[in-house]
Amino acid sequence: MNPRVRIVVPAALASLLALTALPAAGSESDGGQSQLGKINHIVVIYQENRSFDSLYGGWEGVNGLANAPSGKTIQLSQAGAVYSCLLQNDVNLTTPPLSRVCSGTKANGAPFDSHFTNAPFRIDDYIKPSDTTCPAPGVFAPNGVAKGSGLPGGCTRDIVHRFYQEQYQLNGGNQNRYVTGSDAVGLTMGVLDTKALPIYAYLHQEDHPAYAIADNFFQxxxxxxxLNHQWLVAANTPVWRGADGSRAVNDGSSSDLHSVVDVNGMPNNYDLYKSPLGPNSSPTGPKDGALTASCTPPSPRPAT
Incomplete structure (x- = not known):
């Protein structure tokens, strides 16, 4: 298989690498089935909190960062206005310590300075893999650890990957509300130079194994x-019996079983019509309607 050849796999959940020592172009008569048997290994990589482009968008031959249209990368506010620059709250990406390049206005009207324009940026330019920015075990650092005060590893603050927020961020395929829909704000536009990793050097050294990377392999x-593990194994979603209201009253109590996962993707009892983005009535909350609520729920569930 030519290293530049890409395998396109239907909807799934993660990055995928296929390693083989032989070309993968099958004949039309067998639909390529004979060549699939020549693939030696398939590697599934869970990109926790990271997109394909943020980790592999710079690899050779992929449909990555170089092909990203500006209409899919320029980020918008809740009102649909283009951000003048990216707000940051990771302690190593704020201004200061970084210099001011542009200024903007937060959702609450407060001004802010930033080093980052409204575009993807390379995290490695500011936080290197060897930087002491990782929290010690047991230390909670919601906005990261300042350089020189943590453990080595080049960590950033965390990025959420929640069920409702992700749909809000995708914005109908426009992909322009990642900053607005994340508590990590501008960090969501950061990418990492994974071409510096040993795995990249291994796959591109002399006499390297041929590989394909599935750049169209989706969660x-x-x-x-x-839930994505469920889809990897069974291509199906578990059903929680009684979630239609037949055995519950949708009040958020422990007996109110309305979802197999909570907003973090973990198994839990969760009230589906309660948006984790905040109430629509809140001045800082979203203006969008509820994403999963029924306008006419069965009795005894209340309307939302």
Whole structure:
């Protein structure tokens, strides 16, 4: 298989590498089935909180960052306005310590300075893999650890991967509300130079094994990895009996079983009509309607 050849796999959940020592172009008569048997290994990589482009968008031959249209990368506010620059709250990406390149206005009207324009940026330019920015075990650092005060590893703050927020961020395929829909704000536009990793050097050294990377291999569900594991194994979503209201009253109590996963993608009892983005009545909450609510739920569930 030529290293530049890409395998296109139907909807799933993660990145995929296929390693083989032989060409993969099958004949039309067998639909390529005979060549599939020559693939030695298939590697599934769970990209927890990261998109394909943020990790592999710079690899050779992929449909990655170089092909990303500006209409899919320029980020918008809740009102649909283009951000003048990216707000950051990771302690190593804010201004200061970084220099001011542009200025913007937060959702609450407060001004802010930023080093980052409204575009993808390379995290490695600011936080290197050897930087001491990782929290010690047991340390909670919601906005990261300042350089020089943590453990080595080049960590950033975390990025959420929640069921409802992801749909809001995708914005009908426009992909322009990642910043608005994340508590990590501008960090969502950061990418990593994974061509510096040993795996890239291994796959591109002399006499390297041929490989294909599935750059059109998508996750099977929104949110975290729990439900996506179900789709990897069974291509189906578990059903929680009684979620139609026949055995519950949709009040958020422990007996109110309305979802197999919570907003973090973990198994839990969760009230589906309660948006984790905040109430629509809140001045800082979303203006969008509820994503999963029924306008005419069965009795005794209340209307939303």
């Amino acid at each position: 099977g569900s929104f949110g975290g990895s729990f």
